[in-house]
Amino acid sequence: MANKEPEIITNKDQMRKWSRAMRSKGKTIGLVPTMGYLHEGHLSLIKEAHKHTNLVVVSIYVNPGQFSPTEDLSTYPSDLLGDISKLMAVPGGVDVVFNPQNLYDYGNDTNGENCGGGNGEREKSGDGVVSCVEERGLGHETWVRVERLEKNMCGKSRPVFFRGVATVVSKLFNIVDPDVAVFGKKDYQQWRIIQRMVRDLDFPIEVIGSEIVRDNDGLAMSSRNVYLSPEEREKALSINKSLLSAKSAAEKGLVDCRVLRDTVIQSTTEAGGRIDYAEIVEQESLEAVNEIRNPVVFCVAAWFGKVRLIDNMEINI
DSSP states (O other): OTTOOOEEEOOHHHHHHHHHHHHHTTOOEEEEEEOSSOOHHHHHHHHHHHTTOSEEEEEEOOOGGGOOTTSSGGGOOOOHHHHHHHHHTSTTOOSEEEOOSOTTOSSOSOOSOOOOSSOOTTSSOTTTOOOHHHHTTOOOOOOOOOTTTTSSTHHHHOTTHHHHHHHHHHHHHHHHOOSEEEEEGGGHHHHHHHHHHHHHHTOSOEEEEEOOOBOTTSOBOOGGGGGSOHHHHHHHHHHHHHHHHHHHHHHTTOOBHHHHHHHHHHHHHHTTOEEEEEEEEETTTOOBOSBOOSOEEEEEEEEETTEEEEEEEEEOO
């Protein structure tokens, strides 16, 4: 039923206790990990989770482990009360909102979540990557890495990102103990990395990828879209339009990836975007291809103003 008020749990031990109690009753649990500031894309993941499990847990946690000191952790949008209101309006509702203060708190005085917007002086250290968790000196030393899949695309420009994602998702899996976890395909590389992590580490969890949800104008929904000016948002539509054109061209026989990439890069650049990457890769291995002979995904990241947007288009020919 709609308008069901979720139980709010902020403590790891309480979350585990709830999950174990539900499992003892034979219930199955679905997890939708989020960083909050929810939109229709997030809500679609919850609807998908309802198809597979009896109960749904939504985690709301802005993870400092995936941000470097120069990134936007301190300014990441937040609206917990608004999020809960949106969750209550979803058909079937949500059973639990897991909203921990700090998953890297081991009794330290600092909470580690005020990083961001600094000068990044410690960003280059050791192997060249430092996260906000390390910047604050919280003593967290254990990281989960999916080494090959994390290297390209978003991994090139955000070297701590996927390490932080894989680590915090592992934490959430260990705390919530779900049967199913749902991730959005907008973050395509992230979804595939989590799938591989679950396979390689034998988590007894089914990882489901849910289709991209777009606004009426075609822009992929993202919490960061709120920072786009109306003019920037209009220009950003070039990403989806050019990806659709590339998919259509591929389906009509144009399988040269260099030509398809150049077309998308040109279209996005002419609209005022700054390309981070535009790559056509095999859907599971994320290996770049020169010609489309098997199912691929065309992934793009571009800056419009100060906002970095990602989008992708699966091409199945």
